[in-house]
Amino acid sequence: MVGPAIGPIRRSFAPWNDPGVKPFIEFRHVTKRFGEFVAVDDLSLQIYEREFFALLGPSGCGKTTLMRMLGGFDEPTDGQVLLDGQDLGGIPPYRRPTNMMFQSYALFPHMSVWDNIAFGLRQDGTPKAEIKARVEEMLALVKLEKFARRKPQQLSGGQRQRVALARSLAKKPKVLLLDEPLGALDKKLREETQFELTDLQMKLGMTFLIVTHDQEEAMTVADRIAVMDQGRIVQVATPAEIYEQPNSRYVADFIGDINILEGHLAPAPPGSTRLECAATGANVEVRQETAAPTGGQAWFAIRPEKVRISLDAPTDPSVNAVRGEVWDIGYLGDVSIYHVRLSTGATLKATITNATRLVERPITWEDKVWLTWSHDAGVILTR
Numbered sequence: 001m002v003g004p005a006i007g008p009i010r011r012s013f014a015p016w017n018d019p020g021v022k023p024f025i026e027f028r029h030v031t032k033r034f035g036e037f038v039a040v041d042d043l044s045l046q047i048y049e050r051e052f053f054a055l056l057g058p059s060g061c062g063k064t065t066l067m068r069m070l071g072g073f074d075e076p077t078d079g080q081v082l083l084d085g086q087d088l089g090g091i092p093p094y095r096r097p098t099n100m101m102f103q104s105y106a107l108f109p110h111m112s113v114w115d116n117i118a119f120g121l122r123q124d125g126t127p128k129a130e131i132k133a134r135v136e137e138m139l140a141l142v143k144l145e146k147f148a149r150r151k152p153q154q155l156s157g158g159q160r161q162r163v164a165l166a167r168s169l170a171k172k173p174k175v176l177l178l179d180e181p182l183g184a185l186d187k188k189l190r191e192e193t194q195f196e197l198t199d200l201q202m203k204l205g206m207t208f209l210i211v212t213h214d215q216e217e218a219m220t221v222a223d224r225i226a227v228m229d230q231g232r233i234v235q236v237a238t239p240a241e242i243y244e245q246p247n248s249r250y251v252a253d254f255i256g257d258i259n260i261l262e263g264h265l266a267p268a269p270p271g272s273t274r275l276e277c278a279a280t281g282a283n284v285e286v287r288q289e290t291a292a293p294t295g296g297q298a299w300f301a302i303r304p305e306k307v308r309i310s311l312d313a314p315t316d317p318s319v320n321a322v323r324g325e326v327w328d329i330g331y332l333g334d335v336s337i338y339h340v341r342l343s344t345g346a347t348l349k350a351t352i353t354n355a356t357r358l359v360e361r362p363i364t365w366e367d368k369v370w371l372t373w374s375h376d377a378g379v380i381l382t383r
Contacts, residue, residue, distance in 0.1 A: 055210070
């Protein structure tokens with residue numbers, strides 16, 4: 001029997017939009033210092049029960065430190081960390097209703113898969129019958145029943161990852177903390193495992209918090225993403241909002257590929273923003289209002305897949321249009337990325353989906369082309 005599709009469940013799950021729902025995890029003005037270095041700087045964040053939440057950012061931005069404070073491996077210098085209304089200050093890791101799956105998996109090499117999963121339960125003095133039932137349940141959950149008596153070194157990377165996941169879940173924590181859990185897997189297996197993680201999280205109805213620097217991973221698994229930089233949160237939103245409506249150049253540039261053009265705000269009709277853009281040699285008009293004053297500095301950001309490329313001049317006068325020359329082409333299999341040099345010297349990227357087998361490229365190097373985009377294809381950023 002095929003179970004219900006996750007998509008509809010995901011779309012209806014948005015407790016952060018309901019003022020009547022209390023957060024399950026709260027960071028209240030949390031600061032963490034290591035000597036003079038500030039790893040987390042006066043950060044506040046709310047995460048909801050059953051949410052798959054991602055902390056995303058470059059190395060050293062504070063995301064792992066934030067997770068470690070929730071798990072009890074580090075204590076805040078200032079502020080509070082609360083779980084289900086309880087202040088976790090001073091509570092050691094082994095007494096918190098959380099469990100962490102480390103990037104290295106940290107499996108015991110001398111123990112079998114079965115014993116690795118049972119380890120935490122034995123440490124807690126769980127009755128043998130309950131341990132047996134729980135381990136068998138976890139093995140079935142991660143589809144490793146046939147590998148129960150093998151040692152970790154006899155398993156593939158993906159199988160070891162599943163053992164570590166099963167061990168983390170065996171004690172039924174309220175929150176599962178995932179620290180770069182898929183970093184050791186190859187690209188194809190990592191992509192497959194991302195969907196397995198979301199299926200598992202939905203099936204268990206648990207709260208997952210994942211730390212990653214992989215934007216595609218965060219976009220795939222998370223209900224919401226917090227983008228971090230230098231110990232602070234820059235934006236918290238759903239993957240679609242983060243991608244389509246970034247609130248700053250930092251977020252726009254960090255998530256996916258993007259063109260960012262600098263300019264100054266010019267007078268525009270109501271409901272629109274016009275940018276005098278030296279890079280394009282023309283004004284760029286966007287169907288978006290901004291509170292920034294006329295003449296102020298701003299940036300236009302547009303994803304390459306929203307830029308159309310053509311050998312023919314546009315016939316629709318309502319679109320934004322610039323002319324240039326194909327400078328470089330990147331063939332990635334599913335898409336081709338065109339780098340187009342404008343007469344101003346600026347370069348814009350446009351993406352074409354390779355919907356048919358590549359026999360003859362209609363647009364090639366040194367071709368004179370037109371780039372066009374609609375008024376709602378990009379966003380104006382003022383910071």
